[in-house]
Amino acid sequence: SRTVKLAIIPGDGIGAEVVAEAEKVLDAVTEGSGVAFDKTRFSLGAARYLETGDTLTDADLDAIKEHDAILLGAVGGVPGDPRLKDANIERGLLLKLRFSLDHYVNLRPSKLYVGAPGPLADPGEIDFVVVREGTEGPYVGNGGSIRTGTAQEVANETSVNTAFGIERVVRYAFDLAERRRQKLTLVHKTNVLVHAGGMWKRIVDQVAQEHPEVAVDYLHVDAATIFLVTNPGRFDVIVTDNLFGDILTDLAGAVTGGIGLAASGNINPDGAFPSMFEPVHGSAPDIAGQQKADPTAAILSVALMLDHLGLTGEAQRITRAVETDIAERGDASRTTAQVGDAIRTRLQA
Ligand code: NAD
Numbered sequence: 001s002r003t004v005k006l007a008i009i010p011g012d013g014i015g016a017e018v019v020a021e022a023e024k025v026l027d028a029v030t031e032g033s034g035v036a037f038d039k040t041r042f043s044l045g046a047a048r049y050l051e052t053g054d055t056l057t058d059a060d061l062d063a064i065k066e067h068d069a070i071l072l073g074a075v076g077g078v079p080g081d082p083r084l085k086d087a088n089i090e091r092g093l094l095l096k097l098r099f100s101l102d103h104y105v106n107l108r109p110s111k112l113y114v115g116a117p118g119p120l121a122d123p124g125e126i127d128f129v130v131v132r133e134g135t136e137g138p139y140v141g142n143g144g145s146i147r148t149g150t151a152q153e154v155a156n157e158t159s160v161n162t163a164f165g166i167e168r169v170v171r172y173a174f175d176l177a178e179r180r181r182q183k184l185t186l187v188h189k190t191n192v193l194v195h196a197g198g199m200w201k202r203i204v205d206q207v208a209q210e211h212p213e214v215a216v217d218y219l220h221v222d223a224a225t226i227f228l229v230t231n232p233g234r235f236d237v238i239v240t241d242n243l244f245g246d247i248l249t250d251l252a253g254a255v256t257g258g259i260g261l262a263a264s265g266n267i268n269p270d271g272a273f274p275s276m277f278e279p280v281h282g283s284a285p286d287i288a289g290q291q292k293a294d295p296t297a298a299i300l301s302v303a304l305m306l307d308h309l310g311l312t313g314e315a316q317r318i319t320r321a322v323e324t325d326i327a328e329r330g331d332a333s334r335t336t337a338q339v340g341d342a343i344r345t346r347l348q349a
């Protein structure tokens with residue numbers, strides 16, 4: 001029998017509520033399967049910062065690294081909370097994890113399930129994956145400001161793009177496209193961001209030569225948002241930079257039935273570090289603590305995690321249970337726990 005060491009970071013706001021349901025489903029699907037999940041809970045996030053002043057210490061990071069995978073709910077305090085003004089939980093915790101654990105593939109699948117309450121009148125089939133670069137771009141924190149707070153302030157936030165960093169994520173995207181419908185769309189803004197965009201385009205064109213069966217397409221990010229709404233069926237694999245991928249995947253979530261269904265994996269494909277699975281959404285302070293959050297995204301993130309760990313049968317059982325639940329959920333309003341219970345019940349059925 002196999003033991004998987006799982007680090008769990010429930011985080012802030014609805015994070016703990018959705019992670020509780022994800023754990024329920026994980027426990028049920030692995031029961032009697034010969035795979036045991038040995039869980040360690042890490043109390044990290046805005047609440048921890050307010051208590052101790054720490055976001056993610058070296059000791060936390062070292063302990064997390066000892067695990068095989070990470071399940072995260074969401075992090076981020078209540079916007080405008082004056083006690084958090086000197087903290088940046090997003091950078092200090094979430095991005096620090098993604099960067100330190102070299103999560104260079106941020107994998108964000110979007111699928112319109114039958115019965116999902118999408119906003120499009122005639123969506124057709126939607127089934128694509130955004131491969132968002134996870135360790136570079138404008139996210140690296142290469143910036144600063146001078147004369148801060150004055151009328152003469154200058155603030156810079158420099159996007160960092162390396163040939164190494166782009167090539168590895170582009171290769172991953174092509175391999176994924178091979179296993180899917182052999183279509184890859186690069187999204188960037190090469191008409192304006194000529195330096196970084198030019199390098200992305202050149203690297204995609206180079207790697208494309210090794211994948212003659214993959215049809216390669218390019219869209220500027222603004223046009224990509226049009227097609228995500230007017231013709232989402234045209235997409236199979238989208239590869240894009242860190243910031244564009246962030247924006248596109250909230251839109252993709254909305255188009256496929258709501259951000260409460262959108263799952264993600266922060267993957268270190270080399271396996272040098274544990275990969276981290278989390279819903280695309282945040283801590284949703286507007287509905288936190290009210291059992292209003294949809295835990296489906298967190299549950300589907302567990303499916304992505306199981307798939308990554310090679311537990312494909314278990315992953316499929318979750319995906320099927322979610323599919324059936326979505327098909328039959330109608331517009332009945334259920335609590336977070338009721339959705340988790342319903343999905344767990346469908347697993348066992
Ligand atoms: P958000 O995703 O938390 O919320 C946006 C909207 O979606 C809100 O109206 C919210 O109620 C709704 N929503 C989100 N998840 C839902 C769910 N599971 N079910 C139903 N509705 C849901 O984004 P935001 O408001 O921009 O950010 C809030 C905080 O979360 C900020 O501190 C932000 O930095 C942080 N954040 C964290 C992550 C993460 O941990 N991965 C991701 C995004 C935002």
Ligand code: IPM
Nearest residue numbers: 076090091094095246280282
């Ligand atoms: C996400 C979030 C994060 C991001 C923030 C909270 C740092 O929006 O996971 O999509 O921008 O990547």
Ligand code: MN
Nearest residue numbers: 246247250280
């Ligand atoms: Mn986001």
